Amino acid sequence: MGGSAALLMLTLAVMAVLPLPWMIRAPGPTLDTLGMVDGEHVITVSGADTYPTGEGQLRLTTVSVSGGPGRSISLFDAISAWLRKDAAVLPRELLYPEDQDPEQLSEYQVQQMSASQEFATAAALSELGYQLDMTLTVAELMPELPAAEVLEVGDVVTAITPAGGGTTELRDFGQLIGVLAELPAGTDVTLRVLRDDVPTDVTFATSPRPEGDPGEGSLLGVWMNTEVDQFPVDIAFDIDQIGGPSAGMMFAIAIVDRLTPGELTGGADIAGSGTMSIDGRVGPIGGIQQKLYGASRDGATWFLVPQGNCAETIGQVPDGMGIAAVETLEGAVEAVEAIAAGETGGITSCEAFVASQG
Template identity: 35%
Template sequence: MPRRTATLLASTLTLIALLCIALLAPAPYSEMSPGPTVNTLGDYEGDTVIQITGHKTYPAAGNLNMTTVRVTGADYSMNLVESLLGWARRSDKVVEHDTLYPQGQTAEEADQQNAEEFTESQDSAKVAALEELKIPVPSRVIVAAVVKGGAAEGLLHAGDVIKDVDGTAITKPEQVAGLVTKHKAGEKVVFTIVPAADAKKKSTTTRQVSVTTRTSHDDGPARAVVGIQAGVEHLFPFTIDIKLADVGGPSAGMMFALGIIDKLTPGDLTGGKFVAGTGTIADDGTVGPIGGISLKTIGARNKGAKYFLTPADNCEEAAKDIPSGLTLVKVKTLDDALAALKDIKAGDDSALPSCSKS
């Protein structure tokens, strides 16, 4: 083989090898795609999604589907070929890895965060639904978490009910930090609590616990701390269980609240129609924005949804690419969602608040 031909062949093979390495090398991206959409009024993988005991329930027809986004795992590295294919698909979205898993978050940390957000979302959905139905939901302030190595470790425990701090009655979690920071580091704070084990037995017997404050070491100003996080525990008058395996995050809150209301009231909120949606829910019924809205509308329409309840703050993004045959309905609160369902049930689509691009 002539030297010139051999050189050209070697160069070509080297170029091909370099291209293959570049295309198959890990890229700093993750992929999002439409995930499962589940009817909150029905069953999923053998379990009734919303199970209510201790209160009268009613059969509910139609669909109130929560929607999800499927994402590549924190430990999965896409290569350039996969990234290019993902960018080319309308139904998928390729984003920087750090967008989904910030600061090197591990798969275990991501799963834990999603599980915690999902639990909090269920709790808020129950509160919002029952408050909407004028069913009182008492609450109490508890020790939500104890910082490992903190001043309160071994003295206070997660689940302890905080009755007062230094003699001041506690009705809101934020009061706790305010009263602790009135002290100087090294001073004692006296907590009156019902221990978690006793609280579970519905005991009201209290005891006092003294904790010596320390100086904070976070990014904020130096202050006295005891190393606990206060939270709220709701005391539901009956049992509401939400059974949905392999789902995390807070975005199904609104749809769970609507499903609970539908099961606790006669008739059907949807009139038998297929409604899907998404959105976080606060205890007061405020609906918040979520991520991956365009993928959720695709997943909902593919499943058969005709209407999609859309958080107001997601409307502009969702309206840029509406799947054919799907009506986006703008909602800011649980009351908005219920009003929209009333119009959908009546067939009055012209009354529905719609999403627009601007």
């Protein structure tokens, strides 16, 4: 009996220190996008009038990850995390595929952060009424869809004409999305493209949106690279040690606040997380549950949640925190304005949004 007990204790001791193929995701730091770091504004604006933003905060949120490449966790670490409401134990391959080099992943996350800042700038300036001229380039084809038969990677799309409709000259991505939103899948469209600087017309049928995509209309069926030709206002970001695209929404709201008179937050401490597309759509992110707890820890009383993450928040909202489900930059700004005015009755919560989806 004594030998068996000793063997069991030895086995448990070995298991406790053996590295496990799991990772722990926990609340990370938050950062006020309206604030300053080391005496410098997190977001610096030049080329346009800026306005005081008051005492309120617009906090981006992050997660802390243990157990990445070269940083294995033990069984004791995993058990401790399992017992915490604000942490999650997940398979390592969810974030760190075995065939992906850690340095390449880190570089990719930096690139995502840079892209999120550019998209946030474009979305915010568009929301404020600036006209942004954009170049729309075919970046990748989907072989199974009709567009792949006539378009080529590198084609620059300059105009679209639906069958039986008028021609829209495309100055920005929003115009293209607006036209497609009115077209059922299978509608023939003619695109005018520049192919090796030569104007060319191609015609094909639009494709359906993926299952679960709440957008209206149809899609071209290609991946587009969208670049702003020149920003009318210079926006710079002083962000270190944070990667990925999930701060895009909070960057965009902060830019809107800096460039409009008055205090958008009304003194409230508001946090959030969500990607931002160049045309102002808010996308889902990872680690929403941990970000909620990190925001609550740092004093936020409201959290802006992408509609695509709402189901993950049910039963996971810290006490005393209000939730606003948002789909677009316009909707996010309206939610912040409602919080500032104390008129939150019209804000859609995640519980209400999930219930509305059946």
